[in-house]
Amino acid sequence: MESLGIMGGTRDFLPDTMIRREFVIDTLKLLFRKYGFEPLETPAIERLETLTGKYGEEGEKLIYQVINSGSLANLQPGKRLEHALRYDLTVPLARVVAMYGDEMLPDPKNPKKQLRRLPRPFKRYQVQPVWRGDRPGQGRFREFYQCDADVVGATSLLVEAELIALAVEAFKTLGFQDFTIKINHRQLLAGLISWAGVPKSKEATTLSSIDKLDKLSVEAVKSELHEKGLEQDQIEKLFNVIKLSGNGAELLDEAGALLKASETASTGIAELQQLLGLLKALQVDGQHYKIDLSLARGLDYYTGTIWEIVTAAPVGSVGAGGRYDGLISTLSGGLVDQPACGTSFGLDRLLAAMEHLDLLQQIPRNTEVLVLRFTDPGAELILLSLVCALRKVGVRTEIGYNDAPFSPDGMRQQLGYANEKGISYAVIMGPDEMTQGMVTLRNLLTREQSKLPIVDAVNLISSRLHS
C-alpha cells in the first residue's frame, strides 16, 4: 500500500454515512416485504455474453470485464474476457426468469404434485451494487446501488397500482412530505404522436424532446421539435394535449375526447382511468400522484404506464418505474416472453434529497449508552453486569475500551469517544457513587445528569431512552 486511495467514482461508506444508508435500505426492504415482494441476489460476476448487446454501444464500453490474476498472463491481446461485472439489475432478472422460470420442484406437502421453483408471477426485490466504467462526476459513480422491485408474469393493472402505492408509502415512511409521483402512459403518448401526424419513424426522437419538459421551457422544446423536422401544426396538436392539466379523471376525459380517433391513445387513457380507480381503492393519498401528460421517460423499452417520483429537493427524480412487457423477451434472447412491470429507487439521489430536506437528522447514530470505566478497577464487574442488563432489554450499549482507563485522562478520552460516535448518554460510577450504590446518568447533549440507584438503573435508563 505505497500510496493510499481508492478508484475514482467509488466510495468508502464510513459508519456515519452507512447508518443512514442502512436505515433507508432497511425501510425499503420492510415495505417490499409487506407488499409480498421477496429478495433476490445474483452474482456480481456474470458471463460477458449475458451482458453484451443489452446496453447499447456506449453502455457496452462501460462494462467492467474481470479475469483472475493467474489467467491474465495467458490473455491474448485484443481478446475479450469471459466474465464481467453486473451493469444493472434488470438483465440478471431476465436471466433468472429464463433459467429457473420453468423449473419444477416436488411439493413438500404433496409428493405427487410439483411446484414452480420461481413463483409466477415472480415478485422480487433486489438491492445490490452495479458497476459502470463511466467518467466520475457530480452524482455519477462507478459503483452504486440499485434498488428495484419488479413483478414478472402478470399483466394486471393491480401491479402498477400496488407499485405506486408502495412508492408513496416508502416516501412517507422516510419522512418526505412534499413529493409527487407523475404518471403517464406510453400508449397514450404513442397514440398522441401518431394522431398529431408525426410519422412513426420520429416517435422516439419526439418522445426524447418531450422528456426534456422538466428541464427546458415549452418554447425551447417546441423549437427543438421544429429543428427535428416536425411541422408547426403537428407541434401545436401535440402541445394542445400535453398542456392539459388538472384533476386526473377530468384531464383524462379531456384528452380522451381529443384523442378519441386513436385506438392506441384510447387504450392508454382507459388504463390510466382504471389505474386511478385502483389507487383510490388502495387508499393512496391523492396529493402524492398526478397524471402528467408531459412525462415521457428516456428509456424506450416501456410499453404501458410509466411514472417518476420527484421531491421538493433539487436532485432530479428519486425513483421511476413502468411496464415493460417486451423487455424480458429481448433480454433473454427470446428464451422467455413474460410481461413485466417494476419500480426503482435511486438510493444516492434519495439520500441527497433527504440530506437537502434535513430528513437524515431523525436517523439515530448507533450506540445509546456508553458505560465509562475510569475510577476503580473494582467497579468493573458491577459495570459489566450493568452493560449486560442494558443489552438484555435492547439498549445499544458500550463499555469504554480505553487501554488506560484509570489514568487521569481516562474519563476525558472516553467522553471524547462518545462525542465521536454521537452517543447521547454516559453512565458514570465514581468513588462516591460506588459507596452509595448509585450511578450517574449524564445526557451528553444537554449535560443534565442525575444519580440513580444501581438496582433501578436499567429500568430508568431504558424507559428514558425508549419513551
Next chain:
Amino acid sequence: MESLGIMGGTRDFLPDTMIRREFVIDTLKLLFRKYGFEPLETPAIERLETLTGKYGEEGEKLIYQVINSGSLANLQPGKRLEHALRYDLTVPLARVVAMYGDEMLPDPKNPKKQLRRLPRPFKRYQVQPVWRGDRPGQGRFREFYQCDADVVGATSLLVEAELIALAVEAFKTLGFQDFTIKINHRQLLAGLISWAGVPKSKEATTLSSIDKLDKLSVEAVKSELHEKGLEQDQIEKLFNVIKLSGNGAELLDEAGALLKASETASTGIAELQQLLGLLKALQVDGQHYKIDLSLARGLDYYTGTIWEIVTAAPVGSVGAGGRYDGLISTLSGGLVDQPACGTSFGLDRLLAAMEHLDLLQQIPRNTEVLVLRFTDPGAELILLSLVCALRKVGVRTEIGYNDAPFSPDGMRQQLGYANEKGISYAVIMGPDEMTQGMVTLRNLLTREQSKLPIVDAVNLISSRLHS
C-alpha cells in the same frame, strides 16, 4: 444470452434461500449494533496495489483484476491491470484506518473543538461479498460473503471478552443449542513450543501440525512432527501440556505450573485467566466456551487470544477470531500501527450447519396472507381495502395478480401460487360470503377454515397470525 448460465463458483440466491440468508445477516447485524459496532462498506473494486503482497503467492493468483471494456483494447500484453476485486474485508479495513484514522472534523456541538472522523477505538462490522478465482468445489466459492466485527485501536482484554460474548449470543439467537467456542492464546503456544525445546525456526510448522488435531489423531500429528525433525522428548513435552483438559481455570493453573519457566507462556496464561473472569462478569454461559490448548488456527498473524466456533453439525468451524496486533501495520505498509482484534462468521458454513440441524424451518417465508380474487369483479374494491387494512397493521399481504382471475381456473391458480410462495393463509370472498358480509379465512397448511365478518377480519387475522 445465447446460452444460459453463470460462472462456476457463483450462485443465484433465489427467494427461498435469500430469506434465510437475510434472516441470519439481519440477526448478526442487530447484535453487532447492540454491542456498539457500526457498519462499514468499502468498494468492491480496489486499486490492485492495495491488494498485492498481502495474500501470499498462491493467494495473489486468485485475485480478480478488472478493466472496463473501453480500455481493454489498449491493454499491453503481459501488463497487470490497475484495479482488482476485494479479496477479503481485512485489507480494506486496514486501508480505511490508514486513510481516515487521523482525519479530524469540526465538532458540531463545539466549533472550537475537533473530532476524529473515525472513532478510536474503531468498532466496525462489515458484511460484504469477496471474490477469489479459486477452483470451485464443495463449499468453496468464487464469490462469498464475509461477515466480520473488529475493534481497531484498543489492547484491553474487554475486547476479546465482548467479541466472544457476542458470538455466544449470536449462536443462541440463531437457535443453536450445542456449540462451543474453543479458546487458546498464541503466546501460550509460542512459549510452550520454546519451553519444549523446539527452535523458533520450527514454531510455524509446529503450530500448523498442532492445528490438525481436530482432524487427525494424536499419533498422526506426533509422527508428522517427528517427520518435521522434532525430537521425541520435545514432542512429549508439547503433548504433556496440549493434552491437559478440564475446567478452564484449573487447566490454566496446571499449564501455568508446568510452563512457569516461560515468560511468554505465562503472559498468555495470565491473559486467558483474566479473560475467563471477564466472560463470567459478562454472564456468558460457561457451557459454550472452553480453553482448548490444541487450538492453533492456521493464519500466522494472530498475536494473542484466538478462538474458533464449532457446532454439532459436521461442517467445520463456523466462525473464528483473535487478536492480531501487528497486522494493521503490515497491511498498511507501516502507515499505521494499531492493535486489533476481531471475530468472523462464516455465513455459508453457518447456513449449512443450520440446515443440518434443522434450524432453518423456524424462519418464515415472507407473505402471510394471500387475498384471492376469483369471483365477482365487484368485490375487488372491498378486497383491496382489506389488503390495505391488513398491511396497515403489519401483516405481509398480497392480492392475487392473476390475469384472468375470474375464470374457472382463477382460484386454483392463485392457490398454486400461495403454495409456491409458502403462504399460510388465504382470504376468500365468494358470492355467498359477499352477500353475508363475510370472508373465509383458510389455513392452507391444515385446510381448516372459518368465516369472519368483514368488519372484524383485520383484527381476527392479525391476532391469529401474530399470537
